[in-house]
Amino acid sequence: MTPRVLVVDDDTALAEMIGIVLRGEGITPSFCADGAGALAAFREAKPDLVLLDLMLPGVDGIEVCRRIRAESDVPIVMLTARSDTSDVVAGLESGADDYVPKPFKPKELVARVRARLRRREDEVPETLRAGDLVIDVAGHAVSRGEQQIALTPLEFDLLAALARKPWQVFTREVLLEQVWGYRHQADTRLVNVHVQRLRSKIEHDPEHPEVVLTVRGVGYRAGAVKGDDAAAPSAPQGGAGTVDAG
Amino acid sequence: MPGRVGRRLRAAGAGAAQRWRRSLQVRVVGLTVALSTLTMAVVGGFLADAIGERLFEARRDQAFAEAAAGAQAFQERLDQADVPTAVELRQFVADNREQLGSVGGDGAAGYLLLRVPASEASVTVNGSLSAGLTPGLLSDPLREAVRDRPTQQAAPVALPRGEGTVPALAVGQRVDLALAGQYELYFVIDLSREQSTLDAVQRVLVVGGLLLVLLLGGVVSVVTRLVVRPVREAAAAAARMSAGDLDQRVDVRGEDDLAALGRTFNEMAASLQRQITRLADLSRLQQRFVSDVSHELRTPLTTMRMAGEVLHEARGDLEPAASRSAELLLAQLDRFEALLADLLEMSRFDAGAAALDAEPVDLRALVARVVEHAEPVAAAQSVPVLVTVPPEPVTAEAEARRVERVLRNLVFNAVEHAEGRPVEVELAADGTTVAVLVRDHGIGLRPEDAERVFDRFWRADPARARTTGGSGLGLAISTEDAVLHGGRLEVVGQLGLGAAFRLLLPRTPEAELGPSPLPMPADLAPAAPPDDPSAPSVLVEGLPGVVLVPSAAGSPGAWGDAGTEAAADAIATASLPVVQPPAGRRG
Numbered sequence: 001m002t003p004r005v006l007v008v009d010d011d012t013a014l015a016e017m018i019g020i021v022l023r024g025e026g027i028t029p030s031f032c033a034d035g036a037g038a039l040a041a042f043r044e045a046k047p048d049l050v051l052l053d054l055m056l057p058g059v060d061g062i063e064v065c066r067r068i069r070a071e072s073d074v075p076i077v078m079l080t081a082r083s084d085t086s087d088v089v090a091g092l093e094s095g096a097d098d099y100v101p102k103p104f105k106p107k108e109l110v111a112r113v114r115a116r117l118r119r120r121e122d123e124v125p126e127t128l129r130a131g132d133l134v135i136d137v138a139g140h141a142v143s144r145g146e147q148q149i150a151l152t153p154l155e156f157d158l159l160a161a162l163a164r165k166p167w168q169v170f171t172r173e174v175l176l177e178q179v180w181g182y183r184h185q186a187d188t189r190l191v192n193v194h195v196q197r198l199r200s201k202i203e204h205d206p207e208h209p210e211v212v213l214t215v216r217g218v219g220y221r222a223g224a225v226k227g228d229d230a231a232a233p234s235a236p237q238g239g240a241g242t243v244d245a246g
Numbered sequence: 247m248p249g250r251v252g253r254r255l256r257a258a259g260a261g262a263a264q265r266w267r268r269s270l271q272v273r274v275v276g277l278t279v280a281l282s283t284l285t286m287a288v289v290g291g292f293l294a295d296a297i298g299e300r301l302f303e304a305r306r307d308q309a310f311a312e313a314a315a316g317a318q319a320f321q322e323r324l325d326q327a328d329v330p331t332a333v334e335l336r337q338f339v340a341d342n343r344e345q346l347g348s349v350g351g352d353g354a355a356g357y358l359l360l361r362v363p364a365s366e367a368s369v370t371v372n373g374s375l376s377a378g379l380t381p382g383l384l385s386d387p388l389r390e391a392v393r394d395r396p397t398q399q400a401a402p403v404a405l406p407r408g409e410g411t412v413p414a415l416a417v418g419q420r421v422d423l424a425l426a427g428q429y430e431l432y433f434v435i436d437l438s439r440e441q442s443t444l445d446a447v448q449r450v451l452v453v454g455g456l457l458l459v460l461l462l463g464g465v466v467s468v469v470t471r472l473v474v475r476p477v478r479e480a481a482a483a484a485a486r487m488s489a490g491d492l493d494q495r496v497d498v499r500g501e502d503d504l505a506a507l508g509r510t511f512n513e514m515a516a517s518l519q520r521q522i523t524r525l526a527d528l529s530r531l532q533q534r535f536v537s538d539v540s541h542e543l544r545t546p547l548t549t550m551r552m553a554g555e556v557l558h559e560a561r562g563d564l565e566p567a568a569s570r571s572a573e574l575l576l577a578q579l580d581r582f583e584a585l586l587a588d589l590l591e592m593s594r595f596d597a598g599a600a601a602l603d604a605e606p607v608d609l610r611a612l613v614a615r616v617v618e619h620a621e622p623v624a625a626a627q628s629v630p631v632l633v634t635v636p637p638e639p640v641t642a643e644a645e646a647r648r649v650e651r652v653l654r655n656l657v658f659n660a661v662e663h664a665e666g667r668p669v670e671v672e673l674a675a676d677g678t679t680v681a682v683l684v685r686d687h688g689i690g691l692r693p694e695d696a697e698r699v700f701d702r703f704w705r706a707d708p709a710r711a712r713t714t715g716g717s718g719l720g721l722a723i724s725t726e727d728a729v730l731h732g733g734r735l736e737v738v739g740q741l742g743l744g745a746a747f748r749l750l751l752p753r754t755p756e757a758e759l760g761p762s763p764l765p766m767p768a769d770l771a772p773a774a775p776p777d778d779p780s781a782p783s784v785l786v787e788g789l790p791g792v793v794l795v796p797s798a799a800g801s802p803g804a805w806g807d808a809g810t811e812a813a814a815d816a817i818a819t820a821s822l823p824v825v826q827p828p829a830g831r832r833g
Contacts, residue, residue: 011545011546011549013546013549014545014546014548014549014552017548017549017552017553017556018552020552020556021552021555021556024556081541081542081544081545082541102544102545102547102548103544103547103548103551103583103586104548104551105551105552105555106551106552106555106556107555109552217605217606
């Protein structure tokens with residue numbers, strides 16, 4: 001089954017070109033040219049991913065992003081001509097998982113789309129713990145005691161990456177590579193914004209996080225495991241080149 | 247205690263001197279008081295003198311006349327009296343005492359009848375002077391004059407009265423006392439009444455003069471205050487305006503000259519404000535325009551870019567001309583994109599919207615990354631890149647993205663112009679400053695061009711074709727990046743010997759930039775220092791020809807995007823297939 005991508009862009013030439021490139025990669029595109037119709041197009045197409053231009057006539061991209069996010073966890077990648085802080089952060093905070101600044105190369109776009117479409121088919125059944133949370137990797141579920149916590153796939157990947165190696169401090173660059181699939185330098189604001197969003201969902205007090213901890217000047221790591229059965233599952237050993245948290 | 251008083255006096259003196267210098271009012275009042283005091287002293291002195299003169303002159307004439315009459319009456323009585331013996335003569339003198347003593351009317355203070363010291367007469371007459379008078383009162387010159395001349399002589403004397411003395415006039419003449427021979431007869435006239443009149447006149451003059459001076463000072467003070475206050479207000483308003491508050495105006499009252507000054511000032515301020523606001527709007531508009539154009543170009547560029555890439559992928563299926571066209575199209579699209587990115591970055595610097603996002607960075611890592619990135623290009627042109635870094639970490643508070651961008655620019659630039667000879671990259675640091683030197687041994691550049699390589703779109707030889715990638719803004723952006731860190735970018739070069747670029751960064755953006763821990767290569771230093779004093783070059787460590795880049799403003803705002811990283815990528819990849827003719831220097 002080929003992945004489906006909804007392209008929301010008012011520039012029809014660019015949308016068509018994106019469609020050509022995506023079809024060349026074996027992805028089925030569908031299109032919507034304005035913000036007002038985006039939600040209807042989304043419901044109809046049921047895409048696996050949305051490519052969303054930030055500047056749209058009518059309802060702007062940020063509002064479209066917020067509405068889609070309100071009813072779906074589907075990955076959203078923004079296309080933006082302005083890469084100034086406020087625009088990008090506003091987009092990410094409205095729920096986008098990633099963004100691609102214009103002008104982009106086709107390979108770059110495809111890499112971003114592929115990274116978000118990738119499902120961990122090779123995931124072994126695995127249960128991770130971070131703070132007082134239990135993370136079921138295969139089931140993509142996070143729970144605190146009896147309570148289930150809903151996370152987007154990206155937020156889940158971020159939490160799982162941290163929890164899988166609780167002894168390691170992850171720099172933002174390493175997280176960008178592991179979670180977002182960036183190979184080269186990229187925008188560390190992605191990490192900052194998503195860590196904040198993740199914290200707002202999983203922490204008791206996002207101002208004083210206990211699950212995703214900031215290591216000043218370095219990056220992030222998972223909080224110590226808490227709870228009645230703290231002796232539980234040791235995490236699998238990580239790869240080489242990791243930084244020791246000690 | 248005296249020390250403290252002295253200090254106070256000195257402080258008061260300094261304060262007064264400062265007020266004198268600073269305040270027009272104090273100066274005008276001071277000068278007025280001083281000059282009018284002088285005038286009053288001169289006029290008053292003259293008046294007192296003239297009045298005194300008149301007063302005494304009249305009294306003297308009167309005294310002369312009375313003395314002459316008294317003496318003549320005495321002489322006549324003596325001539326008519328029969329005084330054949332000394333006893334009778336003495337009796338005659340004693341009988342005339344009262345008459346002699348009353349000569350001079352109201353001012354009569356007495357008389358003295360003195361024997362001429364050299365007289366050879368055998369008879370002397372004693373006791374012939376009024377009470378309270380002694381011959382010592384009379385000055386010797388007066389007595390000599392009376393003895394030597396037949397006319398009346400006069401001189402002022404100090405008449406003892408109580409504790410002190412009062413002024414008086416002694417008028418003397420000779421009389422012939424028959425048997426006793428020549429005698430000197432002096433009448434003393436008391437002048438204290440005239441003196442007290444004169445004193446009263448002088449007091450009136452002094453007091454009146456002082457009052458007049460004070461009055462003048464007060465009037466001038468009030469008048470100058472009236473004039474100076476609007477001037478001071480205008481000065482204060484001008485000062486606030488130059489500090490940036492363009493809304494400053496002064497109050498205008500009335501229609502006099504000062505009101506005209508105020509009105510003109512306000513008109514000038516309004517006109518300035520209009521001009522400045524208009525220019526600021528224009529500048530903002532222009533920067534906004536550049537930014538908008540750059541952004542608006544991005545969407546079509548993205549489409550073109552993707553189309554170009556698709557064509558490029560499929561070029562194997564195209565005929566040779568179309569295939570090459572696809573290659574050219576993609577390469578030039580890359581260049582176009584790099585140019586656009588640089589243009590946007592430059593407009594961000596121009597708008598003062600570039601902000602430093604500094605954190606501690608090990609520059610060795612940056613150098614390694616840049617050199618690694620440059621390796622494929624260097625290898626393609628058979629240019630060895632030799633790196634010298636210290637064994638210990640070289641940390642500085644800097645924005646890695648910007649510093650890496652500068653280094654990429656320098657290294658790619660050096661590789662591009664190295665002509666197959668080695669490129670040396672050296673990193674060094676001391677307590678305050680970090681230096682990176684990038685040296686090539688290629689075609690080099692003329693020393694007089696050294697200061698221009700940082701100009702936007704500058705090329706050493708405009709006649710040469712623009713064939714290599716790069717936007718022409720790389721070094722200009724690098725300069726801005728260096729300045730944003732509080733550092734600077736310098737270059738020396740010699741034709742045929744190569745060029746050396748040196749980036750100097752302070753350890754922290756707030757710190758002062760120290761002397762460079764790395765000297766410029768000695769063989770690139772020009773033989774003679776440039777003579778042009780207007781050239782923005784500064785000699786560093788005795789090395790002539792080192793160019794300090796004039797600083798540009800960088801102020802907080804949004805942070806930039808990839809900028810010339812894209813340009814560097816473009817040089818690294820896109821330009822390679824296109825390079826055929828000799829490259830323009832330092833494009």
